Amino acid sequence: MKFSEQLEARYSEMLTHYPVKRSLLVPFLLYIQDEFGYVTDDSIEEIAKRLEISPLEVRNVISYYSMLRTKPSGKYNVQVCTNICCQLRGGEEMLGHVREKLGVKVNKEVTSDGIFSVEEVECIGACSWAPAMQVNYDFHENLTPEKIDQILDEYRQKAVQE
Amino acid sequence: MADVTQNATENVTLTVNGRTISAPKGTLLIEACKQHGIEIPAFCYYPGLSLQGACRMCLVEIEKMPKMQTACTTPIAEGMVVQTESEKVVQARKATLELLLANHPLDCPVCDAGGECELQDMTYKYGAGESKFIDIKSHRDEQQWSPIVFYDRPRCILCYRCVRVCGEGMDVWALGIQNRGQGSVIAPNKGDSLDCEECGMCIDICPVGALTSASYRYKTRPWEMTHVGTVCTHCGDGCVTTVGVRRSETGSEIVRCDNRDRSGINVDFLCIKGRYAYDFAANPERITTPLIKRDGKFVSATWSEAIELVAAKFRETLAASGPQSIGVIGSNRTTNEENYLLQKFARTVLGTNNIDHHRTADFPSFARAIAANKAQTASMSEVATAPAILLIGSDPTEQHPLLAWQIRTAVRRRSSRLYVVNANEIKLTRQASHIAKIAIGTEADFVSYLSGNTAAAANLGTAPEVLEKLRDALSAESGLIIVFGPELRGEAIDALVSYGSRIGAKFICLADYSNSRGAADMGLYPDLLPGYHAIAGSSRSALAWASKVPATPGFDLTRMLDGAASGAVQALWVVGSNPAARYPENTAFSRPFLVVQDMFLTETAQHADVFLPAAFAYEKAGTMTNTCGDLQRLKKASDVHGVKSDFEIIIRIAEKIGADVNELVPFRGHTFADAGQSRGAQSGEADRNAVFTEARGLASRTSPLDPLITLDEISKLVPGYAVSRLDLAAGNMQRTELVQIEPAGIPSHPEMVEPAGNALFTSGTLGRYSTTLNSVVEKHRNAIEPIEAD
């Protein structure tokens, strides 16, 4: 099991933040996820070993946080907020639109080409600019169906180009 | 959590429900109330485990607090005014139960916990009977996590007791909590399975039926069983285990073992063996009729045929070749009464000192050292509260699970210091404040180093600073308990006890089997009588029957086997022991007339001329002494048709040989009537007693088959065994002592000690017949993953 140089550097830096090693776990798991697409079994074993905790402990933590996953998502994870402020301004319709456009039905479903996954999420802190969504870490706000079409097309293009 | 009340001297006074109560400062409100008979309901609170505040069942009103408070997390304070049953409190409990029951499957009629479920009890009490919930319950399928453990999430109320007992209590940490909110589940450490010590602590502590055991699930209901508290038959620690029995075609079968009444020295604890390894009793290979070998083949016989044959052969041998030609090998698992009787029979009826047993610790040296130094031995209970413990050798986690639990408890709850001196990396080093890893076989050198011989340090292979630190820290300890394994024998024990007694330490000498200590104390030695009176010494006259004992020591086990092989020993009687498994090459077993008393056709029994099917610990009454010297009552729980207790078998052989049974077991005129304890719940046995005594004109208030009469003799004649029958009958442990022993002339034979080599999932020959233990061993063997190729 190998982490990239970047991830190793991140790890070494974060180790210096805390008096107790395991404290880096939550943010570091997210960095692991960024590198591998999800938190893999191997990386669970690896991080457990490094932090001298059991893999079970790591899994307990992973399963608590809604952003962490142990299965792959799409390359672009589209996270549409339907919480109250977004709901008031059409969040559910936006979610419906994204799903329809990408042809997915259930929560967290990945499109067959693996480019997208669609997740309904809780408030992402864009309430004053509702409805809103995040694609991976990017915010997209004041959404309309047209805007969504344009955003998704751009991501699709990016994926195809890579 | 730390035991906050241990050093408290100050008392705090408060008012609960209008009553003034007081308790030591730092006591939790829930405990203070309990001490005064005020019960506050609790799911997540469990004494000795960390606090959770999760279930909210214990909410109470406290004056001046705007919200209700959890009694399980609130320490008492002076002048506190508390209401534990106000309308508001009762409503809160009711609502919490309603909430719990919303998603609870309500499959009580089939649930294992039905009848002993804390959720049922509370619902009954707080009447959340009618359900407001009409939506669909969340469902998840039941999962099997290990050969032992099953988990049913819908029944789980998430009290986290299992997680804590496994982690904090067992130091295994195999259970976790995953997901969150309503999705929360208890999760095992290997994704969908468990890799753990399989102790079942989690199952036992579960207040509902969410965790169940493979061996008991869906088998019966608690009220259909009779529950009998007796002593575990496996290791030398002496846990009390409550045996649940149910009538069956073959007598009464054991359906489960647990420690629900928590009355034993083990309080909450049982390991996998005490809890699940009872199943060998019903192993199909168990023999329940006497067998006689004819033309190289075993044929079934009646008890009288078999007994008569044995008696006749013994008589013949005695007449032809004298008492030296008979050898007796006793057991580590039979009761004190049986062991006492066996050696008394050998010595006074057969007239031989050729008696021994499989020694797993050097108790003669220990007894000599304790007596010579007027030192104290420590009880198992004391370990849990000892401020400091020195452990030399052994791996208690594997070989003495209860001891390991006690040590962990001391460290966790009392912040006690643990000193580990071992040649191996044992698990308990995780609790240790000082660790000295020494070279294999240098335990005696370590003792020598401790006693002031600094040169001995050279052999240990341990850094001198480590040793010095450890030695200096030790010498500053008061209230130390020194525990040592079979690595220490002979003079090393004398040296250790002499060192320890100078700093006021108490001692525990570890032996492997459930009654190894009892076998030693009861004199299953060729050169020692009960109470370690040397055969050749003068103190033996204290034993009333000593005059009948031959004056010279007999053969020890090795010499008996040699004798058997050479023909010098012509009859060998093996009671509950399997020496052939340890000496597989030895021809000793096929030559002499061999009588074996056992449950199975073991390696030894295969050679037998007569096989007598014996009852095992849970099928008889008596006492056992654990490795610490704690004496406890065995109560008869189950019964299998056809078998007899070793006690009865000995008596029957004695009778047939023509011995005066009343001299062996002075039952005539004995004041204690057997109040049925020795017969267990089974009326059949009472009848058998009656038939026996009637038929022989011995009708009396007491029976020669009542081992408690022998206990009375033991407590009169064996030094250190003057225990209270009344306390014992009440189920209390009684301490035996070694200080009253006459140390002079106690011979020591360190070379005769041979540890059993049992581990957590093994238990000598017996363990091999336990399906549960085998399945766990099998699973762990398979779990050893191939080494990853790089």
Next chain:
Amino acid sequence: MANLVSHPDEVKVVSRRFGQGATNLDRYLELDGYKAVRKALEMGPDAIINEMKASNLRGRGGAGFPTGMKWSFVPKQSAKPKYVLCNGDESEPGTCKDRLIFEHDPHSVIEGAMIAAIAVGAHAAYIYIRGEYRYLLEIMQKAIADAYARGFCGKNIFGSGYDLEVYWHGGAGAYEVGEESALMESLEGKRGIPRIRPPFPAVVGLWGGPTVINNAETLASVPHIILMGGKQYAEIGVERNGGTRLFSLSGHVERPGVYELPLGFNLRKVIYEVGGGIANGHKLKAVVPGGSSVPCLKPEEIDVALDFDSMMKAGTMLGSGGIVVIDDHTCIVKFALRTIQFYRHESCGWCIPCREGTDWLSKSLRRFHAGAGVAQDIDNIRYLAENMLGRTFCPLGDAAAMPIIGFIKKFREEFEAHLDGRPCPFGQHAASALPVLSH
């Protein structure tokens, strides 16, 4: 990146550097940056705390606890190291204001945290930012690195001899982790389960050391207070409620956005003047004035001053300052359902009333809104919510129960209109796939 709005009634204190390029350290310095921390070093702990007390600053995270007092609870002597922890987990629905501070003025949070550390004698401060705010975490990482590069953080800050480390830390998706004791657990690398209190964080906090935990906006206000003086800051607001606050205005208003207004500002004015009134020419039906966790107000109840005490008197709470405006075309039952689904999804699951209560409420409300409600449901729902209130392990249970009780109390007729198999009067179906936790 969120767009900025402005209104003449605003009083810009915390937001005064927004849109000014203050993420750049030089720019921040030009705008009086890191002056306050130097001043604080000269003042010393007692004077800082007195100034904070005089400012009447109350915590901007939700509970409104007086900040100066909180700092004064930290023991002067401690065997274990003391810490400052900035709560940037901002996850309360309706709240998006810490986000702007991190985006536009990250150094103000660092500086505020440093002053808090000096005040309580801590030598390390952690800035915790929710995982979804990755771009803000990156801004913060750069800001901290810049500050270190100038020697503002680390050993011997500003030549004072005082050592003070500042670290960033990120979350990974959990509302409950905003609760202060769960926040510490999360920072320690654990599940976000709250701790038993007492002991309170000021006495036993991070890794067992005394810890001050403040919201990002609270800390960002601190440098301004030190520079302008506590008394002057207090005067911006009203009695016992000093200064200004960032209000996140959302929902059915013409001009949603984050506005900085003095405490005590009138709620009606916020909606109709600052926010430009109800959008689409609709009418106001209800306001959730302090983030999703507080009881709503009806149109006739909105002439109320936005400060902690007045809101309490009005039967609701100022909370996180998230004002959610609901128009008369909205189904309150559906809104209630979405609200409770949030809490069900975010309940940490530790205690029975919250875990089971949010589940039960959300199941019942879902069925109810779908037209399968029975009359008894309405009372049941209220009974359940009332029986969660004050009984849970942490305030999340209250946060879930309070709005539901409010909706039923104030809009009972709308619940009744859903009965007897009738479809939602607003034709609004709950489309949400939540809350199915599928890990």
